Amino acid sequence: MPLNVMLWNVCGLNSPIKQTKCLEFLKRKNILITLIQETHLKTSDIHRFQSRCYKCVAILFDRKLGVTIDKCGKDREGRFSYVAVTVHNVKICFASIYCPNIPDPNFFNATSATLLDMPEYLMVVGGDFNQVCNITLDRSANISSGLDAPSGINTFITELNIIDAWHLRYPLMKNDTFFSCRHKTPQLNQLTTSISALDFLAKTGIPSSFEI
Numbered sequence: 001m002p003l004n005v006m007l008w009n010v011c012g013l014n015s016p017i018k019q020t021k022c023l024e025f026l027k028r029k030n031i032l033i034t035l036i037q038e039t040h041l042k043t044s045d046i047h048r049f050q051s052r053c054y055k056c057v058a059i060l061f062d063r064k065l066g067v068t069i070d071k072c073g074k075d076r077e078g079r080f081s082y083v084a085v086t087v088h089n090v091k092i093c094f095a096s097i098y099c100p101n102i103p104d105p106n107f108f109n110a111t112s113a114t115l116l117d118m119p120e121y122l123m124v125v126g127g128d129f130n131q132v133c134n135i136t137l138d139r140s141a142n143i144s145s146g147l148d149a150p151s152g153i154n155t156f157i158t159e160l161n162i163i164d165a166w167h168l169r170y171p172l173m174k175n176d177t178f179f180s181c182r183h184k185t186p187q188l189n190q191l192t193t194s195i196s197a198l199d200f201l202a203k204t205g206i207p208s209s210f211e212i
Helices: 016-028 043-048 105-116 151-160 165-169 195-200
Strands: 003-009 033-037 054-056 059-062 068-074 080-087 090-098 122-128 162-164 178-180 185-187 190-194 201-205
Touching (some): 090 105, 090 195
Parallel strands (some): 003 033, 090 122
Antiparallel strands (some): 080 090, 162 190
16 A cells, blocks of 8 residues: 655744644645654644544554554654654555754664664654755755755765655755745755655655645
């Protein structure tokens, strides 16, 4: 069964109305797995963002997938969470990341070490890295930023042996999902995967937060 995976920076989910709209949007688009950033929910409130169709462990899974959760974890700051699952007899680790606004090598090193400790799993890693892989393609505005240096994210991608799934399918497409008022530039969140995991992904989506 091909998996429709979506990456989504929701910019806060404390509003019950917004929670309902987000879940309805995912069901309408037939999204099976959603990697979510910036829920702004406390751990004790995560259970509120689920329904009879979706269950949530900081990452949403459509209930009809019938995934078996093998292990899961997160960092203390709430910037990184992962769920290692078995789905259709395939082991895949899904990770959702929201990197610090100021480049922090320690964050990438710690996150990479955690994921490298699961070599038996294919990787699907998505999030707001606050960096870009390719300055030319991932910036639609001709404005430089201190966050433009791609060494951190590209080293992370190399260590995990993952690839930028979006640009693999759309190699010359310029697209942005979020306009940063702070940095005055449109930015593209990244969805990366193990090469072998591409066989299981029907679609890779990175919607704008206002598409609901």
